[in-house]
Amino acid sequence: MSTETHSNTDITIEKRPALFLAEFNSPEECMHAAEKLRDAGYKKFDTHTPYPVHGMDEAMGMKDTPLGWLVLALGMTGCLSGFAMMQWMNGIDYPLIIGGKPSDAFPSMIPVMFELTILLSAFAAVFGMLGMNKLPQHHHPVFYSDRFGKFSDDKFFVSVEAADQNFNLVKTRALLESAHPAHLELVEEEVA
Amino acid sequence: MSDATFTPAELELMKGAESPIEELGERNLLSPTMTFNEITESVCAPIEGKTPLAWWIGFAIAFTGLGVLGGSITWLFWKGVGIWGNNSPVAWAWDITNFVWWIGIGHAGTLISAILFLFRQKWRTSINRFAEAMTIFAVICAGIFPGLHTGRPWFDYYMVPIPNQMSIWPNFKSPLIWDVFAVSTYATVSILFWYVGLIPDLATLRDRAKTKARRIGFGFFALGWRGSNRHWQVYERAYLILAGLSTPLVLSVHSVVSFDFATSVEPGWHTTIFPPYFVAGAVFSGFAMVLTLMLVCRTVFGLKNIVTMKHLELMNKIMLLTGSLVGYAYAMEFFVAWYSGNQYERYVFINRATGPYAWAYWSMISCNVIFPQIFWFKRFRTSIPVMFAISILINIGMWFERFVIIVTTLHRDYIPSGWGMFHPTMWDIGIYVGSFGLFFTLFLLFLRWIPMIAIAEVKGTLKHAHPHPHHGADPMHDEASAHDALPAPAE
Numbered sequence: 001m002s003t004e005t006h007s008n009t010d011i012t013i014e015k016r017p018a019l020f021l022a023e024f025n026s027p028e029e030c031m032h033a034a035e036k037l038r039d040a041g042y043k044k045f046d047t048h049t050p051y052p053v054h055g056m057d058e059a060m061g062m063k064d065t066p067l068g069w070l071v072l073a074l075g076m077t078g079c080l081s082g083f084a085m086m087q088w089m090n091g092i093d094y095p096l097i098i099g100g101k102p103s104d105a106f107p108s109m110i111p112v113m114f115e116l117t118i119l120l121s122a123f124a125a126v127f128g129m130l131g132m133n134k135l136p137q138h139h140h141p142v143f144y145s146d147r148f149g150k151f152s153d154d155k156f157f158v159s160v161e162a163a164d165q166n167f168n169l170v171k172t173r174a175l176l177e178s179a180h181p182a183h184l185e186l187v188e189e190e191v192a
Numbered sequence: 193m194s195d196a197t198f199t200p201a202e203l204e205l206m207k208g209a210e211s212p213i214e215e216l217g218e219r220n221l222l223s224p225t226m227t228f229n230e231i232t233e234s235v236c237a238p239i240e241g242k243t244p245l246a247w248w249i250g251f252a253i254a255f256t257g258l259g260v261l262g263g264s265i266t267w268l269f270w271k272g273v274g275i276w277g278n279n280s281p282v283a284w285a286w287d288i289t290n291f292v293w294w295i296g297i298g299h300a301g302t303l304i305s306a307i308l309f310l311f312r313q314k315w316r317t318s319i320n321r322f323a324e325a326m327t328i329f330a331v332i333c334a335g336i337f338p339g340l341h342t343g344r345p346w347f348d349y350y351m352v353p354i355p356n357q358m359s360i361w362p363n364f365k366s367p368l369i370w371d372v373f374a375v376s377t378y379a380t381v382s383i384l385f386w387y388v389g390l391i392p393d394l395a396t397l398r399d400r401a402k403t404k405a406r407r408i409g410f411g412f413f414a415l416g417w418r419g420s421n422r423h424w425q426v427y428e429r430a431y432l433i434l435a436g437l438s439t440p441l442v443l444s445v446h447s448v449v450s451f452d453f454a455t456s457v458e459p460g461w462h463t464t465i466f467p468p469y470f471v472a473g474a475v476f477s478g479f480a481m482v483l484t485l486m487l488v489c490r491t492v493f494g495l496k497n498i499v500t501m502k503h504l505e506l507m508n509k510i511m512l513l514t515g516s517l518v519g520y521a522y523a524m525e526f527f528v529a530w531y532s533g534n535q536y537e538r539y540v541f542i543n544r545a546t547g548p549y550a551w552a553y554w555s556m557i558s559c560n561v562i563f564p565q566i567f568w569f570k571r572f573r574t575s576i577p578v579m580f581a582i583s584i585l586i587n588i589g590m591w592f593e594r595f596v597i598i599v600t601t602l603h604r605d606y607i608p609s610g611w612g613m614f615h616p617t618m619w620d621i622g623i624y625v626g627s628f629g630l631f632f633t634l635f636l637l638f639l640r641w642i643p644m645i646a647i648a649e650v651k652g653t654l655k656h657a658h659p660h661p662h663h664g665a666d667p668m669h670d671e672a673s674a675h676d677a678l679p680a681p682a683e
Contacts, residue, residue, distance in 0.1 A: 052424035089361035111370040129430035136415035149399035154228035
């Protein structure tokens, strides 16, 4: 824990370590650091890269995402609810006999069932992705770092959260330094 | 561990999915010396720099066009659709022509962003954002026309399955209702796909912002994106799924549009070739529009190092292919009309080629089938003035295609006493010209406010973007990386 005093207001702001942020110049070095953290048993760490680096999932020891199953479930919901809607509207609630065809004729319902499958699947993909990533989240300790903004340009970052069970101010720093970062800093956040 | 210890099959596995496949003649399209920062700088420059004078001139013209659209629609609301030239027997005319034309233009955007993504065509990354924006704006323009053509646009909500004062539901046997679902799903999914692709690039703009307003504005829409690999994993999966969903979607949209015609009992419309023929034509016209706009923008904003001649040449090849598909469809329509033995069907096609609208028919044939054949020659495929001229001709030709299909069928279908001609009024022209105003107003705003090239995606295609994870070649690597290397082949 560290404290600093704002002299003009006399308010004491207590701060605690939030994460270590290591900066690298290349995806290779960043991936290498991720592999080290994975092998040392860290769980709450992350890499921040300008584009998705292939192979990073394995380097970080991440499991596959279940997003596809969510999309499948919502897609089938869209298909079946579209079918039910049209059957009820045209077949039961207000039968419309058009062109001498049965009011609940199935073949002409296929296009709308298809479109609703796609629509609900797309909602599942986008909003499921945002939900699993806990976005939007405009506040995050990494943004306290003045250097972090370069992640969206050409720098590669590794962050290790203080909440990780292996987090240790000395040992974690030493581990990250062994990966030769271009810059390493301890980011602190205010105690709420 | 060196490469020599791996079998060729293992080496192939280790190659990143983004590496060019040399056996197919693929090469890195961007210079191998290009850096990540260079991409950020060149794409952000048009948004962060001073507005070029050409932009203001273009915006003034486009905004005037938008005013024409507003005026024409206002007058239409006041007087009714009688101000258009539509009349019996040609009840579908310019408005439906414009609808099909605009929505077709949109299709290239989805093709580039989704289908080429699934086929792992890396060159799409330089043009996909641009084309997707074009899709959305084209669909907006397209949506105006059927909405107004209903005659009483304030009752358009009857098309949506919500309870209304008549206690009646939409007729789901009607292809026009299928169209409502297809086009609105298409617009929604296109916007979602576009926005998902934009999130990392909006974060780039947020992080580069010089003013607080920009940081908050871009930051709000960037959703707090921090390039986290745990996010990228789900993000990439979502993007792949969206591409997989958009591919059948885009094929369905123009198929459903073609059902509007194909399910009716009109000579020249009632054919099974319509869905594939419409989809090919849509891609054809869309690529032409992307090319027209791209040629202007890469010159004005200096993006020649990202959108290279190789990209343009590939687009020309796709136009040659789809143009020839459309040409085949034109020929097949004639063959089937003759082979059917149906006198009405035969007459419609003879009338198209020799009747009062023959000028429109032959404009269509020359612009869509004959002129694009010039792209068989590499010299013309790589000539900017030639491709610019051809892309505009294709757009004209594809407008005539829809005009020919709609008007020549309706103006002389069965009984000669029911025949007539279509004459557009100034309001037909006003709304069509005005739709360009809307399109270009949106497009110019897009160019100034949103990265017109997908920054993150282009970075991922650079030669040095993806390290080989199980590879100890980097001097920075030490013993720790050896443990997870691929097992050496047993020898």
